[in-house]
Amino acid sequence: MRRNICLEPRTAGTFLRWLSSFPCRPGPDGSLWKNKQQRSLKNKIRNTGKSRRLPCPAVLNHFDQQYSEELGDLWASARAVLLDPPSWQYGVMLNRFSSVTAITQILLSQGFSSMLPQTDVSELLHNSCYIHPHPLRFPSPTHRPGQLKQYYLLNAASLLPVLALQVRDGDKVLDLCSAPGGKAVAIMQSATPALLCCNEPDPHRRDWLAKTLESFLPPSLRSRVMVSAQDGRVIGQSEAGFYDKVLVDAPCSNDRSWLHSSDIHRGQQRLEDRAGLPELQTQLLRSAISAVRPGGVVVYSTCTLSSLENGAVVEAVLKDFPDAEVESLWGEIALPLSEYFAVISPPLGILVVPQPGKTWGPMFLSRIRSSS
């Protein structure tokens, strides 16, 4: 099958210059970063960072039609960002269960800063999430046998559903669609729940999830974290009313990666499958609301701009739960973080739209409180 590949030397060059500018300082094990870690990281970027795919015309055309209608002028600037991977920003979530003093110093010296204001809800996350105003990609964390990973790289907008979930120590939490586990790791950075059930029906993705949890959580916490393999649509029946908080980070059209589908057939297949997603998402959200106790909280999130997979899903589900309430996230999340994120307020939630200089997203989130 033919793949459209073009070389993108800019990414690799920028990264290498940035990496070379690290000051020479001792790593966590006392060795010099400049000598050991940097050398292997440079080799890694030489081998992996050179190629970049062109956008898939079928997906781009489809998005152009739908999103210019839904987002108006905002789509042109969002489109420009989505089509320009070298402009994408990356967030770094530190792992509070590992030793992070040295890595924090490196982040600060490179111009990264803590993203979250210090509030009750984000007190722990405040010290653990770093972003940079420019598109600098921190290298992937290395695996060191017997040691936890020090950080997780992510689109910083992925943290917003976790913030909205407001997990407190002692909560029973369900991460209904959990692999590869980024939000599960973030939940464990934000509080110490009594139970975090990470559910993922796809066996390969579940293996990936298990590895993520093992790489980031100490053995002492593992008794609180379990992995399950159910179809999320049935958990609302089998575990009705059991959880305090449920996160539905739903399977969705992942706009960023779909635009860069590896070939046109894959892109077209995704567009065909797209039509079935709102029904699956509606069933998952219904199941989640049934799985929380009276007064419990469900956060629904996707990484697409599509209103059919966002507000329309929430609206459909609310018809079955007329006493459940959608809570505003505008004052709590959108306004305090407007320095970093371009956020709009479509019906029933908030939507982070990638924009030049604020390339985070897409990310839709909605918080629903079940009736007490």
Ligand SMILES: C[S@@+](CC[C@H](N)C(=O)[O-])C[C@H]1O[C@@H](n2cnc3c(N)ncnc32)[C@H](O)[C@@H]1O
């Ligand atoms: C957007 S991803 C989740 C990302 C994850 N929350 C994270 O932050 O790393 C959606 C996940 O839902 C899973 N999924 C698909 N169908 C599902 C179902 N019926 N029940 C539960 N999960 C499902 C997919 O396999 C995929 O891993």
